[in-house]
Structure formats: structure tokens, C-alpha cells
Amino acid sequence: MSPVSLLQVLVDSCRSCSSGVVPNERIRNIGISAHIDSGKTTLTERVLYYTGRIAEIHEVKGKDGVGATMDSMELERQRGITIQSAATYTMWKDHNINIIDTPGHVDFTIEVERALRVLDGAVLVLCAVGGVQCQTMTVNRQMKRYSVPFLTFINKLDRLGANPGRALQQLRTKLNHNAAFVNIPMGLEGNMKGIIDLVEERSMYFEGPFGQVIRYDDIPADYRAEAADRRQELVECVANADEVLGEMFLEEKVPTNEDLKAALRRATVQRLFTPVLVGSALKNKGVQPLLDAILDFLPNPTEVKNYAILNDEDSNESSKIQMDPTRDSAKPFVSLAFKLEAGRFGQLTYMRVYQGCLKKAEYIYNTRTSKRVRVQRLVRLHADQMEDVDEVYAGDICALFGIDCASGDTFTSKTSEHLSMESIHIPDPVISMSMKPTNKNDLDKFSKGINRFTREDPTFRVHFDTENKETIISGMGELHLEIYSQRMEREYNCPCVMGKPKVAFRETITAAVPFDFTHKKQSGGSGQYGKVIGVLEPLEPEHYTKLEFEDLTVGTNVPKQLVNFKAW
Incomplete structure (x- = not known):
């Protein structure tokens, strides 16, 4: 079988698996977040290629003029930046991975905010040269706000001046994370040969034109001492976060690879430990081990607790209800609309399903407006491409067409339940x-x-x-x-x-000003004559823009129709 036909078989099998019902234990909802130009979109492109989702690799601002798959907007391809977060899904080792590639610029921070709100895990990408930068700290705060467990991938080891050890140290000092290497590189910059897996204690070489063939071997002799030290450091860091491994460490037992992997997962899901992986997405090294780590260490939808707020109109009280993420749940459908986008066929509403099942042609209710809407079209997204599906379950990320709603609205299958998912933090404009x-x-x-x-x-x-x-x-x-x-x-x-916006300048008085004005006008006939006596006084500082008029005339000598403030 030729390589092209083999790849087509992989793509077809991916589609057939994704359309079926995948157990929640084999689903991962992840986001890829980082500082500007750390390589998020390039990493996502490699992930899609190695999982068989796309047939060929295109670079961000590449010479072929095509651009990366996830940068579907023309402006994104011209500028070489991600402006809108893009969703896709793929299969890796019988696991369904839903991926959202987010922007790095702080100007588009809402895209990262609402992606992390609905995701179960994340990959924090660091540049091996830049390390922890300002937007990395912002993304770290957002992950903390929504309690999102994450892996760290130190990218760009092929760049001049790459120093993954310094990036790890900044992760510990600047972000206060209990972090340690899960794999280490063999060589840096132009001399990078492969990576060493510290958990399985073996070396990996990425061969073939696009690094798609992995060759496993023993750890080379000149790296064994460093690998042993780094593995011991990994065990100590995980032992500080996990009770089971901590007891083994105190009893001076040597943990097996399975023991270490299980402890890594427990500590990562509880956000007590951050596994650090290394590689170079552009040079096709270290991406497959990252995919394995996503399956091994990041939580599935059943391991994350999500709550909805139940508002009782009779007693004006609210209580939290935990969502049931199991796929065979008979509980009512609950989902959150976390992003809106104008598509070719009308408004596209991105949704994360938290409970129950939604089928095409069913009716759902917007809990904010109490309106009933019909699901006319249900799709799963691959950047700007769509695939129609008939039903989605708890843990899935999908999109609906033709639904009038706002970002952050909650949808349920029952109109009587006044549920609302916890809201998304929206920063103020600057x-x-x-x-x-x-x-x-x-x-x-x-x-x-x-x-x-x-x-x-x-x-x-x-x-x-x-x-x-x-x-x-x-x-x-x-x-x-x-x-x-x-x-x-x-x-x-x-x-x-x-x-620049224009500014309306105003002048005001600072002290009381008396006035005595006589009006005389002769234009034939009886003429006009009038005299106005009064005083102008400034109001209190907080009422500078307010005007008050007080009439102190007595009797009927001055007709009231002449005492008209609006006419002034």
C-alpha cells in the first residue's frame, strides 16, 4: 500500500471513530496556550499530521502561501498570528482529542479565557530561548482561575540559545510550580538528535522526512548520568505531591514505571505537579511523546467536577449542582455556549456539553431568555471545515447553526430548570x-x-x-x-x-459671581425692556456637570412664563 493511500485509510478511520460514541475515559478536551510566537499553531499542525487528521504539513507564513490549518482567516495567514481560537478534533491511540488552538497576544485574551473555561486540560508551550514571558504569566493566571490541569512543552530546542533548564527554573521561580522534566533532549540547537524518556528509561529518535517514524533504543552512555539524576529529581518532585509515591519514597522503595506514571497522573490532575516535556515542533521532534503524555496525564471529562447554579425563583436562593458527565446518563441536557462566530450559513455557536445528550432536530431552552429553539444543524469543527453529526454527548465540544443567543448562555432540555453554568471572566477594555x-x-x-x-x-x-x-x-x-x-x-x-477620540472641554466658575443685566431693544412699536438680577454659584465638585436653577422672585410682578430656565 502506498504512503498516500495508507494515510487516507488513517483519516477515514479517524472520521469513523469520531462519529461513533467514544467512552468518556477516552476523551481529552485540551487547549494549547502560550506567549506570542512560542509555536502553538505549529505544534497543533504537527499534532494533526501525526494523528492522520491532515495529509500534509503547512507552515505559519509558509513559502507555499497555504498557511497552517488552524489559521483559517486570511488576516491570520498574512500576519502569521492567531486571532481567533480554532477548534478541531482528532484520534490518537483510540482516544478522541478535542483541541482548541488559542491566540498568544494579550489583545485577544478573551479567546484564551473562554477556551480554558470549557476545557478539561491544557498544554502550556514555552519557548526554550524566551522561557516564561509576560503573556505566559497571564495564561497561568487564567488556568488557575478555572483550575485547569496542564502539561508544559518547552518548544524551539533547535533555536540558537535554547536552554530548557533555564525555562524549567523560571517555571518554578516565576510561576511557583512544582515542575520537573518527564523527558530531556539529546543535544540542543543544531545538534539535537532525539529525546530521552525518563519514565520508560529509553531514548527516542524521530526518523523519516517528517519525523513520523519513532525508533526506540537504550539511553546512550554519555547521557546515562544526566538521565539518572533527572529521573531521581522527577521522583522527588512527584513524591512531594502524591501520597502513594511519597510513602514509597520514604520507605526507600524504587518505584516501577507504572507506579511513577500513575503518580504523575494523580498529581497532574490535582494541579499539584506540572510535567515538563521538550521538543521542537518545527523540526518534528518530541510531538508524539507529548500526545502520549496528554492521554497519560491529563484528565478525561469524568475526572473534572463542573457545577451549574440552580436559581430558585420562589425563595430567591441559589445552589450549586454537580454535572453528571457519564455518557449513559438519563439526566437532562445541559451545555454552555462559550463562543459565537458568523459563519457562511448564519451564526455559529460553539458549545461544550456538560450533561446528557443532544440530538439533531430536538428542542432546547435558553435559560437566560426562556426561549425554546430547535437544533436544525449539529456539527463538529475542524478549523473552518465542518462535519455534520446526529448527536453529541457529555464531554463533547460541538457547534450549532441558527441559534440566537449571547456568549455565556446556558442551554438545557427542560424549561422548568433555571440552571446557569458558572460565567466566563471578561476583562475590561483598556x-x-x-x-x-x-x-x-x-x-x-x-x-x-x-x-x-x-x-x-x-x-x-x-x-x-x-x-x-x-x-x-x-x-x-x-x-x-x-x-x-x-x-x-x-x-x-x-x-x-x-x-483619537475628541474630548469635550468645559469651563466652570470657581466662586460666586453676581450679575445685573438690563435688556433694551427698540425696533418700532412699544419696544422691549427687561432687567435680570441674580448670582451664579459653583456646585459641589462631584456635581460640576450639573445645572440648577432657583427662582427667588416674589409675587406676580414678573410673569411665571418669563421665568423659564429652558429658554435660557
Whole structure:
């Protein structure tokens, strides 16, 4: 059988497995997060290739002009950055892995936030040269907020100046993680030959044009001392976090490979230990061991506790209910809409199913609006491609078409249950700019685009300044707002002009000012004459923009219709 036909068989088998019901124990929902340019999308591309999901590898900003699979937006391929998180699924050793590739720029931090909200585990990618950087700390805080267990993959060992030992030390000092190497490299920069698995105590060489063939061998003699030291360090770190291995360590028993692997899983799922793997995604080294580690160490949906808040309207009290993630559960369907996107066929709603089963053509209820909606189309996503499915179960990530909702809405199968999943943290915008269409005839397109973007992205805010007659957009950074301006031109054919918001300056008095004004006007006839006496006083500092008018005239000598503040 030729390599191409063999690969097609793998892809077909992946599709057939993914369409069937996979037990929850063989499902992993993971996200790939990191600082800018750490290699997240390149790593995801290799994962998809080795699992048979794609037939060939394309690079981010590659010479062939195709671009990485997960960078489906044209702007992403031009700039070589991830703007929107993209979801996909694949199979590895009979396990279904749902992957969300997230952006690295802090401007698109909401994409990371809502991805981590619905995922069971994550892979934190570090650059071997840069180590722990500012956005790494932000991602670490987000993982802590949602209690997401994670692995760390030190990437780019082929780069000049790569130092995985320094990156591990920063992981311990800057992020305060109990971390240790699970595998170590044999050589760095241009001399990287392979990696050493410290758990199984063997070396791995990645051969073939794309590193798809793994050759296992004994640890080379010149690396045995380092491997023994690193394995002992790994055992000590895990023993500090796991009671079973800790007792064995105190009794000076030597743990077997199975003992160590089981302890690694227990400690990682409880977020007490961080396994550190190494490799180079661009040079096709170390990706398959990472896939094995995802299956071995990260939790499946049944090992993660998710709660919904039950609001009792009669007593105005709320209580937490734990979701049942088992696939044969007869309990009602509960899911969270965590992301909205405008697709070719209408609004695409990304959903994570937490309990029960959802079938095509069924009716579900939005607990926020109490509206009943029909599931017309149910799909699973592979970047910008879709595959129709008839049903999804607890633990699955899917998408629905044609459902009117907001990001963060909860859907259930019963209208009587007022359930709501725990909400997503949305940071406040940090920068504002004025925006208007270049052509005044494009106001309808401008309004349509702005409405869509605000519905999709909760960190993108828009308001109209009535004093300066300007539309003000607010976001997480200049790049964030610039991207939306370019998307407006590309997707709606509505070029826009951006600038600094105008400021309405006001003057006020600081002390009381008496006035005595006489009005005389002769224009033929009886003429006009009037005299106004009064005093202007400043209000309290917190009421600078407020105006108050007090009438102190007595009697009817001055008609009340002349004492009209609005006419002034």
C-alpha cells in the first residue's frame, strides 16, 4: 500500500471513530496556550499530521502561501498570528482529542479565557530561548482561575540559545510550580538528535522526512548520568505531591514505571505537579511523546467536577449542582455556549456539553431568555471545515447553526430548570479610539459589522458619543482594534478611518459671581425692556456637570412664563 493511500485509510478511520460514541475515559478536551510566537499553531499542525487528521504539513507564513490549518482567516495567514481560537478534533491511540488552538497576544485574551473555561486540560508551550514571558504569566493566571490541569512543552530546542533548564527554573521561580522534566533532549540547537524518556528509561529518535517514524533504543552512555539524576529529581518532585509515591519514597522503595506514571497522573490532575516535556515542533521532534503524555496525564471529562447554579425563583436562593458527565446518563441536557462566530450559513455557536445528550432536530431552552429553539444543524469543527453529526454527548465540544443567543448562555432540555453554568471572566477594555466609515453611504454596512463584532467578542465595546457625534470603540489593545478595522474592510467592504477620540472641554466658575443685566431693544412699536438680577454659584465638585436653577422672585410682578430656565 502506498504512503498516500495508507494515510487516507488513517483519516477515514479517524472520521469513523469520531462519529461513533467514544467512552468518556477516552476523551481529552485540551487547549494549547502560550506567549506570542512560542509555536502553538505549529505544534497543533504537527499534532494533526501525526494523528492522520491532515495529509500534509503547512507552515505559519509558509513559502507555499497555504498557511497552517488552524489559521483559517486570511488576516491570520498574512500576519502569521492567531486571532481567533480554532477548534478541531482528532484520534490518537483510540482516544478522541478535542483541541482548541488559542491566540498568544494579550489583545485577544478573551479567546484564551473562554477556551480554558470549557476545557478539561491544557498544554502550556514555552519557548526554550524566551522561557516564561509576560503573556505566559497571564495564561497561568487564567488556568488557575478555572483550575485547569496542564502539561508544559518547552518548544524551539533547535533555536540558537535554547536552554530548557533555564525555562524549567523560571517555571518554578516565576510561576511557583512544582515542575520537573518527564523527558530531556539529546543535544540542543543544531545538534539535537532525539529525546530521552525518563519514565520508560529509553531514548527516542524521530526518523523519516517528517519525523513520523519513532525508533526506540537504550539511553546512550554519555547521557546515562544526566538521565539518572533527572529521573531521581522527577521522583522527588512527584513524591512531594502524591501520597502513594511519597510513602514509597520514604520507605526507600524504587518505584516501577507504572507506579511513577500513575503518580504523575494523580498529581497532574490535582494541579499539584506540572510535567515538563521538550521538543521542537518545527523540526518534528518530541510531538508524539507529548500526545502520549496528554492521554497519560491529563484528565478525561469524568475526572473534572463542573457545577451549574440552580436559581430558585420562589425563595430567591441559589445552589450549586454537580454535572453528571457519564455518557449513559438519563439526566437532562445541559451545555454552555462559550463562543459565537458568523459563519457562511448564519451564526455559529460553539458549545461544550456538560450533561446528557443532544440530538439533531430536538428542542432546547435558553435559560437566560426562556426561549425554546430547535437544533436544525449539529456539527463538529475542524478549523473552518465542518462535519455534520446526529448527536453529541457529555464531554463533547460541538457547534450549532441558527441559534440566537449571547456568549455565556446556558442551554438545557427542560424549561422548568433555571440552571446557569458558572460565567466566563471578561476583562475590561483598556484603550478607546474613534471609528467611522470612509464613505458615508456605508453606514448600514458599518452598523451591521459593529453589531456582529460586539456580539462575538465581549471585550470589544462600542458606544456613540452624543456630544462629539463620534462612534467610540474600546478594546484590549491597538492591535485588537486595528484587526477589527481591517476585518470591516475585508468582510463588509466598508473601509474605516480610526483616530483619537475628541474630548469635550468645559469651563466652570470657581466662586460666586453676581450679575445685573438690563435688556433694551427698540425696533418700532412699544419696544422691549427687561432687567435680570441674580448670582451664579459653583456646585459641589462631584456635581460640576450639573445645572440648577432657583427662582427667588416674589409675587406676580414678573410673569411665571418669563421665568423659564429652558429658554435660557
